[in-house]
Amino acid sequence: MKPVFVSLAAALCLSLSMAAHAKIPAPAATPEQQAKAEEAKAKAAEAAKKEAEQLGKAQDRVTDNYKKGKGKTVAAAPAAAAKK
Numbered sequence: 001m002k003p004v005f006v007s008l009a010a011a012l013c014l015s016l017s018m019a020a021h022a023k024i025p026a027p028a029a030t031p032e033q034q035a036k037a038e039e040a041k042a043k044a045a046e047a048a049k050k051e052a053e054q055l056g057k058a059q060d061r062v063t064d065n066y067k068k069g070k071g072k073t074v075a076a077a078p079a080a081a082a083k084k
Helices: 001-018 031-068 079-082
Strands: none
Touching: none
8 A cells, every 4th residue: 555655645735846847838929029020030130131142252262262263272381481
């Protein structure tokens, strides 16, 4: 009888602790909050578009620079000259 009582008490404690840690659902967003969220989303999309455009330009510059110097070799500086 005692082991049954102990396991029943443990189960009760476990269920009470789980109920205490349950999350309460977030309240519904107001129209002002929804509008603000949409504005932030649009601003983030515009920033991402601008960053992608800048990245593309930088990649084009690197590609052009690579193509300009493709046939040229750069001589490494001698170790003695580097120490001076």
